[in-house]
Amino acid sequence: MMSEQRENNSQNPSGPIGYIVGGGLKANLQARLSVPAQSVQEGAFVVVESGGWLFYGLVTDLQLGSTDPRFADEQTETRLPAQLAGLLHGQTLFTNLEIMTALMMERGPEPGSPEYDAWFQKVMDEQVHPEPVKTVPQHHAEVRLADAGDIAEIFGKEGEKGFFRIGNTIEGGHPVCVNLDKLVQRSSGIFGATGTGKSFLTRVILAGLIKRDKTAVLIFDMHNEYGPDDTASDTGFRVPGLRGKFPAKVRMVGLGAGASIRGNNPDFTLEIAEADITPDDVLMLSQELNLRETTATTLEALRTSFGYDRWFHAFKHMQVNVFEQDEESGKRVPAEGSVADWAEGAGVHPSAAEALHSKLRRLFNAPYIVEKPASNALQQMIENLDNGQHVVLSFGKHETDLDYLFVSNLLTRRIREVWERRTNAFRSGHQGAAEPRPLVIVVEEAHKLLNREMASQTTFSTIAREMRKYYVTLLIIDQRPSQIYDEVMSQLGTRVTGWLGDADDIQAVLTGLAGRDSLRGMLARLQPKEEVLMLGWGVPMPILVRSRRYDDAFWEELQGKSTQRSEREILDELGF
Amino acid sequence: MTEIEIGRLLRSGTTGFVIGCRVNQLEAPSFGALVRVPLESDYQVFGLIYDIQIEDDGLVRQLITAQDVPEEVLRDNRENRNVPVEIGVLALGYQHGERIFHLLPPRPPLSLDAIYLCTPAEIVRFTGIGRFGYFRHILRDRNKPVEELLAAHLMAARSAHEESGNADWYTQALQELITLMRDDYQGLINVLSAASDI
Structure with missing residues (x-):
């Protein structure tokens, strides 16, 4: 009877797979499995039907048991006929099964019963x-295993309301949705060890956000992989970039004059005016430039001497180790226009100022920092973001950590100021002040910007902490979440x-979440590719997902099947 | 099918009874066989043979020690002996009217009541009702050879059920036994070992 039941259940995916035998709210629920163990996997999304309620949970563990340990110890199959x-x-x-329940919902009366119509109306409302x-x-x-309807009930139905x-889902292949409008209300993170598909998943989410068109997206594309077309490092297949797929919506910006991104010209280039650089922007590079504790004092003196707009330019053009003969005393003194000369006049220790000058030489030599940029690209980026476009800032050949830290931080500071101003204007009811368009800033290698020191x-x-109120949130992408500041x-x-190999990284991802003890093991045993765990405020409950593939089928589903191929695609096909 | 009387009741109690029979009646009853004792027109008690005892008497003792006992004397002693063969029966349930109960009988049978071997149809009817409640009467007294008794009963009942077209009965019976005995590892393994010899 049991074996027959097992057979039936394994053939009927929506049939019961077991029944509750114990557990509680604090400890997880325990269910006795009535189907072969291999038909259920860790992370499976299950539904427990009890009375008028449905309980939704995740399988967090499977444990072998026996009514008496001797039944497990003895290989009775060698002593008894197979049937017995x-x-x-x-x-x-x-x-x-160990089940971590997360949500419960009233099941309602049976369809067709007198109470059903009233209940259905409550559901609709x-x-x-x-x-x-x-x-x-x-x-x-x-x-029982959740079916497509259960998943849609909890995670929403594709195409509806964002x-x-x-x-x-891993076990049933049922669609799992994320509410993009909710996702961008708070900062989010995509994590996973290298090679687990973070970039592909990020592309999928970004494509969704761009298609949804309710949010502006600014991507700091450190490795030039989101804007232009790319080639997958493992499979060698062509990976379409966002620019090619959304030519009217995505602006590709290159850093520095004459920037070229994978052989393509950007829509415009970004040069940073020396006047836009504040002492704070430099201070944030303390770790990268190995700046001393005296730096803040020196920078403050520079700002006082030359003003916010001119300090960088003036400091850049000061000379070092240049001396002249003092006419009155005949002594060898720092020449006019030298760092030491300015330092003595400003009350700063000359060697501290010279050391700072030396360390800032990498910034002074950055080709994208100019006195007068050819155009106000920063303003243009803000306008683009305002006008419903999305900006991918490709760092091109400027791929050092210094470039990334400096530019992304400076731009974000400026953009944040603009959004903060607009939000305040909108909230205070200024006439004509429109509600700011929500902005998501995508940051790769986030631990470089968000580590404990920085x-x-x-x-x-x-x-991450406060700007939710000002319509700006982050989407951070990182392989070492443990390096990111806890707060x-x-x-x-x-x-x-995705899969994380380091226990500290796993711990960090689960920071502040309920049920993290149960989720820890699940996270450590994710498949190295494509399997991801979604959790946190933006999803109703944690769920294990086989992430969507970023391939032609994805784009066809997102944009509808294209009947016209691009010139590039035709050339690719011909082998050029 | 003709009724096979296997003896008459010697003594009885609520949980079982003992039948006496002649040696020449001994070919019909067997260890593990299901029997019935009709008491009134609508009431009969069912039981399972768990023991068959052949007691000695003074003459047997003399004959065993004697030399060159003629064959006809041995046969005469066997067939016409005064001491009956005693058959122990475990009460398993009863029938009242059309209903069969796997409960101990409300009244035991009386002395000299006739006992009949159950036909395959009666076996199917008694063992096919309910959820094997009569197993608990068998399992209760662990001083009896429970494993062998169950094996003998399962063999007979499986045959009857298979003849009636119910091939699943045996599996269901084993499942119920496993459920009842899974806290008794050694007892269950003994039962299954015995069953594996069927």
């Missing part, structure tokens, strides 16, 4: 919705994480 051994094992050896689990199902309540399919100084940590991690609303 099978019957014995069916009743004395079992697998228990959204008076009935999943709520955090507050009680437990009854003993022997049936457990719901975007991010992947499918986090308190950079604009990014302020955004920033705890502010991340939605976290999507």
Whole structure:
């Protein structure tokens, strides 16, 4: 009977897979599995039906058990005929599921009953919705794998109200959506060890955001992989860039005059005016430039001497180790226009000023920092973002950490100021002040900007902590979440994480979340590719997802099948 | 099918009874066979043979020690002996009217009541009702050879059920036994070992 039941259940995916035998709210629920253990995997999304309620949960562990340890110890199949051994094992050896319940929802009356219409109306009015689990199902309540309807009930239906399919459930292949409008309300993070598909998943989410068109996206594309077309490092396949797929919506900006991004000309180039650089921008590079503690004093003196607009230019053009003969005393003194000369006049220790000058030489030599940029690219970027376009700032050949830290931090500071001003104007009811368009800033290698030492100084940590109110949030992408400041991690609303090998990284991703003990093992055992765990504020409950593939099928689904091929595609096909 | 009387009741109690029979009746009853004792027109008690005892008497003792006992004397002693063969029966349930209960009988049978071997149809009817409740009466007294008794009963009942077209009965019976005995590892393994010899 049992084996027959097992057979039936394994053929019927929506049939019961077990029943509740114990557990509680604090500890997870325990369910006795009534189907072969291999038909359920860790991370499976299950539904427990009990009375008038449905409980939704994740399988966090599978444990082998026996009614008596001797049944497990003895290989009775060698002593008994196969049929008897099978019957014995069916009743004395079992697998228990550990289920972490997260949500519960009222099931409502049976369709067709007199109460059903009133209840259905409540559902339509959204008076009935999943709520955090507050009680437990009854003993022997049936457990089943969630079907597509259950997943849609919890995670939303693709195409409705900003719901975007991010992947499918592992066990049933049912679509799992994320609410893009909710996702961008708080900062989010995409994590995973190198090679786990972070970049592809980020492309998928960004494509969804751009298609949704409710949010402006600014991408700091450190490795030039989001804007232009790329080639996958592992498969060698062509990977379409966002610029090519959304030519009217995505502006590709290159850093520095004459920038070229993978052989393509950007829409415009970004040069940073010397006058735009503040002492704070330099201070944020303390770690990268190995600046001394005296730097802040020296920078403040420079600002006082030359003003906010001129200090960088003036300092850059000062000379070092240049001396002249003092006419009165005949002594060898620093020449006029030298760093030491200015330092003596400003009350700064000359060697401190000279050391700073030396260390800033990398910035002085940066070709994208000019006295007078050819155009106000920064303003243009802001306008683009305002006008419903999205900006990919490619760093081109300027790929050093210094370039990335300096430019991304400076730009973000400026953009943040603009958005803060606009939000204040909108909130205070100034006439004509429109509601700012939500902005998502995409930051790769986030630990460089948000590590413990930097986090308190950079604009990014302020955004992660406070800028939600000002319509600016971050989407941070990183392979070492443990290197990111705890306070920033705890502010991340939605976290999507692929496989992480380091226990500290796993710990960091789960910071501040309920049920992290149960999720830790699951995270450590994710498949190295394509499997991701979605959790946090932006999703109703944690769920294991096989992430959507970033391929032609994805674009066809997103944009509809294209009948016209691009010139590039035709040339590729011909082998040019 | 003709009724096979296997003896008459010697003594009885609520949980079982003992039948006495002649040696020439001994070919019909067997260890593990299901029997019934009709008491009134609508009431009969069912039981399972768990023991068959052949007691000695003074003459047997003399004959065993004697030399060159003629064959006809041995046969005469066997067939016409005064001491009956005693058959121990475990009460498993009863029938009242059309209903069969796997409960101990409300009244035991009386002395000299006739006992009949159950036909395959009666076996199917008694063992096919309910959820094998009569197993608990068998498992209760661990002083009896429970494993062998169950094996003998399962063999007979499986045959009857298979003849009636219910091939699943045996599997279901084993499952119920495993459920009832899974806290008794050694007992269950003994039962299954015995069953594996069927």
